[in-house]
Amino acid sequence: TAGITQAPTSQILAAGRSMTLRCTQDMRHNAMYWYRQDLGLGLRLIHYSNTAGTTGKGEVPDGYSVSRANTDDFPLTLASAVPSQTSVYFCASSDGGTDTQYFGPGTRLTVL
Amino acid sequence: GQNIDQPTEMTATEGAIVQINCTYQTSGFNGLFWYQQHAGEAPTFLSYNVLDGLEEKGRFSSFLSRSKGYSYLLLKELQMKDSASYLCAVRDQDYQLIWGAGTKLIIKP
Numbered sequence: 001t002a003g004i005t006q007a008p009t010s011q012i013l014a015a016g017r018s019m020t021l022r023c024t025q026d027m028r029h030n031a032m033y034w035y036r037q038d039l040g041l042g043l044r045l046i047h048y049s050n051t052a053g054t055t056g057k058g059e060v061p062d063g064y065s066v067s068r069a070n071t072d073d074f075p076l077t078l079a080s081a082v083p084s085q086t087s088v089y090f091c092a093s094s095d096g097g098t099d100t101q102y103f104g105p106g107t108r109l110t111v112l
Numbered sequence: 113g114q115n116i117d118q119p120t121e122m123t124a125t126e127g128a129i130v131q132i133n134c135t136y137q138t139s140g141f142n143g144l145f146w147y148q149q150h151a152g153e154a155p156t157f158l159s160y161n162v163l164d165g166l167e168e169k170g171r172f173s174s175f176l177s178r179s180k181g182y183s184y185l186l187l188k189e190l191q192m193k194d195s196a197s198y199l200c201a202v203r204d205q206d207y208q209l210i211w212g213a214g215t216k217l218i219i220k221p
Contacts, residue, residue, distance in 0.1 A: 041213055042116065042210075042211030042213045042214065043201075043211040045209070098160050099203070099207070100145065100157050100160060101157070101209065102157065103154035103155050106154055
Protein backbone atom coordinates (compact mmCIF):
# COMPACT_ATOMS: atom_id res chain seq x y z
CA THR A 1 0.00 0.00 0.00
CA ALA A 2 1.47 3.36 -1.06
CA GLY A 3 -0.41 5.46 1.51
CA ILE A 4 -0.07 9.07 0.44
CA THR A 5 2.05 10.21 -2.48
CA GLN A 6 2.99 13.76 -3.41
CA ALA A 7 4.51 15.19 -6.56
CA PRO A 8 6.83 16.75 -7.33
CA THR A 9 9.40 16.04 -4.60
CA SER A 10 10.90 19.47 -5.07
CA GLN A 11 10.49 22.41 -7.42
CA ILE A 12 12.04 25.77 -8.13
CA LEU A 13 9.47 28.21 -9.45
CA ALA A 14 9.75 31.74 -10.81
CA ALA A 15 7.65 34.33 -9.03
CA GLY A 16 4.39 34.98 -10.83
CA ARG A 17 4.15 31.48 -12.29
CA SER A 18 1.40 29.05 -11.37
CA MET A 19 1.89 25.56 -10.08
CA THR A 20 -0.15 22.59 -8.89
CA LEU A 21 1.13 20.29 -6.17
CA ARG A 22 -0.36 16.85 -6.45
CA CYS A 23 -1.51 14.58 -3.63
CA THR A 24 -3.03 11.11 -3.92
CA GLN A 25 -4.02 8.67 -1.19
CA ASP A 26 -5.09 5.03 -1.50
CA MET A 27 -6.42 4.55 2.04
CA ARG A 28 -9.97 5.68 1.22
CA HIS A 29 -9.77 8.35 3.90
CA ASN A 30 -12.55 10.91 3.72
CA ALA A 31 -10.61 13.88 5.09
CA MET A 32 -7.53 15.42 3.48
CA TYR A 33 -5.37 18.41 4.38
CA TRP A 34 -2.65 20.67 3.03
CA TYR A 35 -0.05 22.14 5.39
CA ARG A 36 3.01 24.25 5.00
CA GLN A 37 5.98 23.90 7.31
CA ASP A 38 8.47 26.71 7.81
CA LEU A 39 11.55 26.71 10.01
CA GLY A 40 10.71 27.58 13.61
CA LEU A 41 6.97 27.45 13.05
CA GLY A 42 4.48 24.69 13.57
CA LEU A 43 2.63 23.10 10.70
CA ARG A 44 0.06 25.56 9.40
CA LEU A 45 -3.13 24.42 7.73
CA ILE A 46 -3.76 25.88 4.28
CA HIS A 47 -6.93 24.12 3.15
CA TYR A 48 -8.78 20.98 4.07
CA SER A 49 -11.51 18.73 2.73
CA ASN A 50 -13.77 16.67 4.98
CA THR A 51 -15.15 14.64 2.08
CA ALA A 52 -15.10 14.55 -1.71
CA GLY A 53 -16.83 17.59 -3.18
CA THR A 54 -16.24 19.87 -0.18
CA THR A 55 -13.31 22.07 0.83
CA GLY A 56 -12.59 24.56 3.59
CA LYS A 57 -10.06 27.26 4.43
CA GLY A 58 -7.43 26.77 7.08
CA GLU A 59 -5.20 29.21 8.89
CA VAL A 60 -3.23 30.48 5.86
CA PRO A 61 -5.37 30.04 2.70
CA ASP A 62 -4.47 33.23 0.80
CA GLY A 63 -2.73 32.59 -2.52
CA TYR A 64 -3.76 28.92 -2.60
CA SER A 65 -6.73 27.01 -3.95
CA VAL A 66 -7.79 23.36 -3.78
CA SER A 67 -10.30 21.01 -5.31
CA ARG A 68 -11.61 17.59 -4.29
CA ALA A 69 -13.22 15.93 -7.27
CA ASN A 70 -12.87 12.42 -5.82
CA THR A 71 -11.80 10.66 -2.62
CA ASP A 72 -8.22 9.95 -3.66
CA ASP A 73 -6.90 13.24 -5.05
CA PHE A 74 -6.47 16.64 -3.43
CA PRO A 75 -4.36 19.02 -5.56
CA LEU A 76 -3.12 22.37 -4.27
CA THR A 77 -2.72 25.23 -6.76
CA LEU A 78 -0.66 28.39 -6.45
CA ALA A 79 -2.14 30.78 -9.01
CA SER A 80 0.70 33.32 -8.99
CA ALA A 81 3.60 32.28 -6.78
CA VAL A 82 5.39 34.74 -4.48
CA PRO A 83 8.69 34.23 -2.61
CA SER A 84 6.87 34.00 0.75
CA GLN A 85 5.34 30.76 -0.50
CA THR A 86 8.77 29.12 -0.35
CA SER A 87 8.17 26.27 2.08
CA VAL A 88 7.79 22.54 2.51
CA TYR A 89 4.25 21.44 1.72
CA PHE A 90 2.73 18.36 3.29
CA CYS A 91 -0.48 16.65 2.31
CA ALA A 92 -2.23 14.50 4.93
CA SER A 93 -5.32 12.36 5.24
CA SER A 94 -7.19 11.09 8.27
CA ASP A 95 -9.20 8.05 9.20
CA GLY A 96 -12.67 8.12 10.71
CA GLY A 97 -11.79 6.81 14.17
CA THR A 98 -9.53 9.11 16.13
CA ASP A 99 -8.99 11.21 12.99
CA THR A 100 -5.27 10.54 13.22
CA GLN A 101 -3.58 12.30 10.33
CA TYR A 102 -1.11 10.48 8.07
CA PHE A 103 1.30 12.52 6.01
CA GLY A 104 2.76 12.31 2.52
CA PRO A 105 6.51 12.75 1.97
CA GLY A 106 6.25 16.46 1.22
CA THR A 107 7.09 18.85 -1.62
CA ARG A 108 9.92 21.33 -1.15
CA LEU A 109 9.02 24.48 -3.11
CA THR A 110 11.33 27.40 -3.72
CA VAL A 111 9.90 30.56 -5.30
CA LEU A 112 12.49 32.94 -6.71
CA GLY B 113 -5.48 33.03 20.76
CA GLN B 114 -4.52 29.40 20.58
CA ASN B 115 -1.04 28.37 21.60
CA ILE B 116 1.07 25.24 21.93
CA ASP B 117 4.40 25.53 23.79
CA GLN B 118 7.26 23.05 23.58
CA PRO B 119 10.98 23.45 24.25
CA THR B 120 12.86 24.25 21.07
CA GLU B 121 15.69 21.78 21.60
CA MET B 122 16.77 19.09 24.07
CA THR B 123 19.86 16.92 24.35
CA ALA B 124 20.02 13.47 25.92
CA THR B 125 22.39 10.51 26.10
CA GLU B 126 21.96 7.19 24.35
CA GLY B 127 20.35 4.66 26.72
CA ALA B 128 18.88 7.34 28.99
CA ILE B 129 15.31 8.63 29.47
CA VAL B 130 14.00 12.00 28.26
CA GLN B 131 10.72 13.81 28.86
CA ILE B 132 9.44 16.33 26.32
CA ASN B 133 6.80 18.68 27.69
CA CYS B 134 3.92 20.35 25.88
CA THR B 135 1.56 22.96 27.31
CA TYR B 136 -1.46 24.23 25.45
CA GLN B 137 -4.12 26.92 25.51
CA THR B 138 -6.79 26.17 22.93
CA SER B 139 -10.44 26.84 22.23
CA GLY B 140 -11.79 23.55 23.47
CA PHE B 141 -10.05 20.19 23.54
CA ASN B 142 -10.73 17.06 21.52
CA GLY B 143 -7.50 15.13 21.84
CA LEU B 144 -3.74 15.56 21.81
CA PHE B 145 -1.31 13.96 19.37
CA TRP B 146 2.43 13.40 19.35
CA TYR B 147 4.30 12.98 16.08
CA GLN B 148 7.93 12.22 15.28
CA GLN B 149 9.64 13.94 12.37
CA HIS B 150 13.12 13.04 11.18
CA ALA B 151 15.00 15.76 9.31
CA GLY B 152 13.78 16.04 5.72
CA GLU B 153 10.95 13.59 6.25
CA ALA B 154 7.23 13.68 6.96
CA PRO B 155 5.75 13.62 10.47
CA THR B 156 4.75 10.13 11.62
CA PHE B 157 2.13 9.41 14.27
CA LEU B 158 3.33 8.32 17.71
CA SER B 159 0.48 8.63 20.20
CA TYR B 160 -2.98 9.98 20.93
CA ASN B 161 -4.43 11.03 24.30
CA VAL B 162 -7.97 12.19 24.92
CA LEU B 163 -8.43 11.17 28.57
CA ASP B 164 -6.18 12.04 31.51
CA GLY B 165 -3.42 9.59 32.27
CA LEU B 166 -0.57 7.69 30.75
CA GLU B 167 -0.60 5.82 27.44
CA GLU B 168 2.31 3.41 27.01
CA LYS B 169 3.52 2.13 23.68
CA GLY B 170 6.79 0.26 23.87
CA ARG B 171 9.65 2.63 24.66
CA PHE B 172 7.37 5.65 24.23
CA SER B 173 4.72 6.87 26.69
CA SER B 174 2.50 9.94 26.57
CA PHE B 175 0.77 11.62 29.51
CA LEU B 176 -2.13 14.06 29.54
CA SER B 177 -3.61 16.36 32.18
CA ARG B 178 -6.53 18.27 30.69
CA SER B 179 -7.05 20.40 33.81
CA LYS B 180 -3.47 21.66 33.57
CA GLY B 181 -3.34 21.92 29.77
CA TYR B 182 -0.25 19.75 29.87
CA SER B 183 1.19 16.69 28.20
CA TYR B 184 4.54 15.01 28.04
CA LEU B 185 6.17 12.43 25.83
CA LEU B 186 8.54 10.05 27.63
CA LEU B 187 11.18 8.21 25.65
CA LYS B 188 13.04 5.38 27.39
CA GLU B 189 16.22 3.50 26.45
CA LEU B 190 17.12 6.19 23.96
CA GLN B 191 18.63 5.10 20.67
CA MET B 192 20.51 7.20 18.13
CA LYS B 193 17.60 6.77 15.71
CA ASP B 194 15.39 8.71 18.18
CA SER B 195 17.20 11.89 17.12
CA ALA B 196 14.33 13.79 15.51
CA SER B 197 11.83 16.56 16.12
CA TYR B 198 8.78 15.75 18.23
CA LEU B 199 5.60 17.62 17.44
CA CYS B 200 2.70 18.16 19.84
CA ALA B 201 -0.71 18.92 18.34
CA VAL B 202 -4.08 19.61 19.97
CA ARG B 203 -7.45 19.21 18.29
CA ASP B 204 -9.64 22.16 19.20
CA GLN B 205 -13.40 22.59 19.51
CA ASP B 206 -13.72 22.86 15.70
CA TYR B 207 -11.77 19.60 15.29
CA GLN B 208 -8.84 21.45 13.73
CA LEU B 209 -5.30 20.46 14.75
CA ILE B 210 -3.20 23.21 16.33
CA TRP B 211 0.50 22.38 16.06
CA GLY B 212 3.44 23.26 18.25
CA ALA B 213 6.70 24.27 16.57
CA GLY B 214 8.31 21.00 17.67
CA THR B 215 11.15 19.95 19.95
CA LYS B 216 14.41 18.94 18.31
CA LEU B 217 15.89 16.04 20.27
CA ILE B 218 19.62 15.42 19.94
CA ILE B 219 20.94 12.07 21.15
CA LYS B 220 24.61 11.86 22.05
CA PRO B 221 26.53 8.58 22.37
